Amino acid sequence: MRTIGFSTGALAYADFRGGVGMLRGKSIHAIELSALRQKELLPMLRGLDELDLSQFNYIAVHAPSEFSKEDEREIVMMLLTVSQRGWPVVLHPDTIHDFSLWRELGKLLCIENMDKRKPRGRTSLELSYIFSSLPEASFCFDIAHARQVDSTMTEAYFILKDFGPRLRQLHVSEVNTRSKHDPLSLASILAFQEVADLIPEYIPLILETPVPAEQIEAEMERAREALPVHEQAFAY
Amino acid sequence: MESSQSQITRLEQRLGADWNFIREARVRTQKKRDELRSVLAGFDSEDTSIVVFGSLARDEFTEGSDIDWTLLIDGSADPKHLELIPQITEVISKASAKDPGREGTFGNMAFSHELIHLIGGEDDTNRNTTRRILLLLESDVVGRPEAYDRVVKNVLQRYLNEDRGFLRGTAQHHVPRFLLNDLARYWRTMAVDFAYKQRTRFGRGGAIRNIKLRMSRKLIYVSGLLTCFSCQLGFGEVLGPINCHRTNGSLECIECLRRFLRRTPLEILASAFLHFEHLDETARMVVDAYNAFLGILSDQSLREHLENLPPDPDQSDETFQKARKLSHVFRDGLLELFFDEKTELCQLTKTYGVF
Numbered sequence: 100m101r102t103i104g105f106s107t108g109a110l111a112y113a114d115f116r117g118g119v120g121m122l123r124g125k126s127i128h129a130i131e132l133s134a135l136r137q138k139e140l141l142p143m144l145r146g147l148d149e150l151d152l153s154q155f156n157y158i159a160v161h162a163p164s165e166f167s168k169e170d171e172r173e174i175v176m177m178l179l180t181v182s183q184r185g186w187p188v189v190l191h192p193d194t195i196h197d198f199s200l201w202r203e204l205g206k207l208l209c210i211e212n213m214d215k216r217k218p219r220g221r222t223s224l225e226l227s228y229i230f231s232s233l234p235e236a237s238f239c240f241d242i243a244h245a246r247q248v249d250s251t252m253t254e255a256y257f258i259l260k261d262f263g264p265r266l267r268q269l270h271v272s273e274v275n276t277r278s279k280h281d282p283l284s285l286a287s288i289l290a291f292q293e294v295a296d297l298i299p300e301y302i303p304l305i306l307e308t309p310v311p312a313e314q315i316e317a318e319m320e321r322a323r324e325a326l327p328v329h330e331q332a333f334a335y
Numbered sequence: 336m337e338s339s340q341s342q343i344t345r346l347e348q349r350l351g352a353d354w355n356f357i358r359e360a361r362v363r364t365q366k367k368r369d370e371l372r373s374v375l376a377g378f379d380s381e382d383t384s385i386v387v388f389g390s391l392a393r394d395e396f397t398e399g400s401d402i403d404w405t406l407l408i409d410g411s412a413d414p415k416h417l418e419l420i421p422q423i424t425e426v427i428s429k430a431s432a433k434d435p436g437r438e439g440t441f442g443n444m445a446f447s448h449e450l451i452h453l454i455g456g457e458d459d460t461n462r463n464t465t466r467r468i469l470l471l472l473e474s475d476v477v478g479r480p481e482a483y484d485r486v487v488k489n490v491l492q493r494y495l496n497e498d499r500g501f502l503r504g505t506a507q508h509h510v511p512r513f514l515l516n517d518l519a520r521y522w523r524t525m526a527v528d529f530a531y532k533q534r535t536r537f538g539r540g541g542a543i544r545n546i547k548l549r550m551s552r553k554l555i556y557v558s559g560l561l562t563c564f565s566c567q568l569g570f571g572e573v574l575g576p577i578n579c580h581r582t583n584g585s586l587e588c589i590e591c592l593r594r595f596l597r598r599t600p601l602e603i604l605a606s607a608f609l610h611f612e613h614l615d616e617t618a619r620m621v622v623d624a625y626n627a628f629l630g631i632l633s634d635q636s637l638r639e640h641l642e643n644l645p646p647d648p649d650q651s652d653e654t655f656q657k658a659r660k661l662s663h664v665f666r667d668g669l670l671e672l673f674f675d676e677k678t679e680l681c682q683l684t685k686t687y688g689v690f
Contacts, residue, residue, distance in 0.1 A: 215381045215481055249485055251492040253593075256586040276411045293586065 101328060102157060102303040103319045104129025109272070109280060109307045110315075113139050119150055121312045127319075129157040129303040131189065131268075137163040137170065144177055147184075157303045159187040159209065159239075159268060168196040175200045182207040187267055189239045192220035198232040209267050211239040212258060214247050214278045221248050223257040230262065238265035240298075242291055242326075243274040243307070252293040259297040269298065271322050272307040282308045283321040291325035300328045342598065342605035343622070349609070350619050356629035357395075357601065357622075364396040367430065371402075371477045374426050378419060382410025384476045384483035385423065386445075392475040393551065394599045397633045401433035405466065409447035409482040416444055447482070451489045454517065461524060468521040471596055472555050472562075487596070491589045501566075502585055508683060509567045511592075515687055518559035525552050538646025542655055546641065549662035550628045551600075557669060558600035561607045564683050565595060570610035601625065611678055614671070621668035624661045631658055 104127050107118025115132050122130060130152070134140040140163055152158055160181045166174055178188045187209040195201060201208055210229055213220040220229055221244070230236060240262075245255035259266070272280040273287045304326065310318045341361075347354050368391065379385050388403040390396045404427055408416055424442060450467045453459045467490060476483040494514035500506030501513070529548050533541050566588070598606065601622075608618035631637045631654065640654050648655040673684040 248481070249488055251485075251488040251586070251589055253488055253492075253586045253589045257590065 101300055101323065101326065102129045103127070103322055104131065104155070104157065104303060104305055105315070106131040106133050106161065106270075106305055106307045108133025108135050108161065109309050110312075115139070115143050116146065116150065119152070121315065123151075123154070125315065127315075128155055129268075129305060130155045131159045131161055131305045133161045135161060135164050137166050137174070139163070140174065140177055144180060157268070158184075159189055159305070161189045162191075162194070164191050164194060166194060171196050172200055175203060179203060187237065187239075189268075189270075191217070192226075192229045193217045195229075201233060202235065205235045206237050208233060208236040209239045210236050211241050211270065212244050214241075214244040214274060216278050222254055223261045226258060226262060230265070236265070237267035238262045239268050239270060240266055241270035241307075242294070243270065243272045243280070243287065246287060246290050247274045247278070250290065252290050255294050256297065259294055263297060266298070266302055269302060269304045269326075270307050271304050271325070280307045280309060282310055282314070282318055283325060288321060288325040292327070295326045296329040298326055342602045342609055346605040346609055346618060346622065350615055352619055352622065354622060354626040356626045356633055360390075360396060360629050360633065361394045363398075364391060364394045367391060367396050367402075368475070368477060370430055371427070374430065375423065375478055378423055378426075379406075379479040379482075380410075381479065381481045383408050383416065383419075384480060385478050386470065386474050386476055386483055388469045388474050390551070392469075392473045392599070393554075393601065395551065395601075395629055395632075397629070397638070399433075399632065399635055399638045400431075402427050402431040403442070404477075405443060405445045407445050407447070407470075407482055407486060409486050420444060447486045447489070450486055451493060454490075454493055461528070464517070464521055464524060468518060468559070469555075472518070472559050473600060484593075488589055488593055491592050492585070495585050495588050495592075508686065510563050510683060510687055511566060511588075512563075512687060515560065515563040518556060518563070519688070522552075522556035522559075525556075533646065540642055541646045542644035542648050543638070543641040546628070546631075546655075546658045546662060549659075550625065550665060553665070553669070554600045554604065554625070558598075558603040560673070560684075560688060561603050562592065562595055563687070564680060565606070566592075567683060568610065568679060570606050607672065607680075611672075611675070611680075613677060614675060617668050617671045617675075621665055621672070624664040624668065628658065628661050628665070631661075 105118070105122060107115040107130065110121045111117035113136065115134070118133070119130065132143060134143045160178070162178055163174060181188050182204045185207070187207050188204055189209045189211055190201065191213060192210050193213060210220070210226070210233060212226060215221060219225050240259065242255060245258055246252060248254050271283070273283050275281050304322055306318060306322055308318050343354070343357060371387070375385055384407045386405050386407045390400040391402055404423070406416065406419060406423060420443060445466050449463050450470065453463055454467070470487060471490065494511055494517070495501060498511050498513040501509065501511045506512065525548065529544060532544060595603070604621070608614060631641070637654050641658065644652065644655060650656070672680065673688070674681050
């Protein structure tokens, strides 16, 4: 069975404690702590030791999605404390100003493919440029972004074929026409099934769908339907 | 359309031919595309692409060519899209010798939903069919390609995913028949519309339309047939050998066909001739004729002469007769290619092109 968890940002926006709290007591073993806005990062890092994360066997942190060149080094230094815990750091490649700074995170830097609004990191070709500058980095496959870029899922297929060996986690949601995350629809479930066999069972799925607490289990069930485990899954 | 690693240049070199008008047209096309890219920057977005058709997409642009274009929309409906049309029209008019075609197929908005969902049936209008097929066979994007790429892939997905024989590998040959049938329908529609235009335009412009139907219009259909047959014959070779029938095969086929169709029709024809070395003389005959045809269109006075000829040109009209003879050579060469019994093309042509 796949490991499925949630992003705290999807559940509780900037309130990472609230997001963790919504998952407490449920049979959920993966979580992504979100600090999408730069001002959220330091408070979150300071609060990590007080958080009870014992129910999770997979924990990742989402780095801010926008920052200046001047602030970049400081942000990397802060995120190094996350990687020292052995947790991956998910990063939008369009935020990078200086690739050399991010190489310090090694394999725990987890580059995410982008939605159609972004100028880079959207396709297999664009990702190849990113990974050539970050040869050790791992990969967070945002399947909704890939579908938004190409609803036939052809691009998703080639991204997974090309970067499957780097795959560390998935982001799962529906992305609407305003590029905002939504709960999974039947159309996205059908689309995701097209490439489910390319996603090994051991890769955790992080849901970015904004759902209220009472719909968490139902959304996880939809994710399982979208990405069933294939007996003869693609081997990287 | 793709022009690096030109197949036509490789064929030209192999045959020791000199296709000067093709080369000149390609250079002229590139310049015009660069100009349009520059003046149209900012008119498009992640959800809209400015798509050009016709000679500009075929790498066959001449000084007398018009610029057929459409604003392709693949995103939320936005009333402001309409306001872009007169502005784009104004910019393109300054770069074009003539206005786009009169049937309203070009110089307007096209929506992805119609192109993707309305294949066949009563709602698939002549205009929608034309736009869809030209999008596959004779189009290029000026500026942002995202919407264009998405729509092309989705159209291809419909043709492939709904072709059970093709996907399951149960058909006799690996030829996308649903796609091929629609291409054939479009070719016949063009031929029928030729007669329609003769009637509704009282024969005006009939001579040049006749020659274009025999040459460049026919070439579009030829490139479509060859694209479909390339799945079986393997001269696409854009992604390397593909096992189309395994899981995810359709996704690879979509990408394979999309990349193959990035080539111009002439490039696709050259790909086929490069594959069949024993048909070198046929290749020379066909492409020589096409080169000469482009030579006529590139000559402003000859082009205008053809454009202004009466509906039934005088048999002694030298330019028309020359063009007509070229079209016969072109046709005869294509018949040699498609019915050459040393290759599987002949069988495919009979099975899929006839019955």
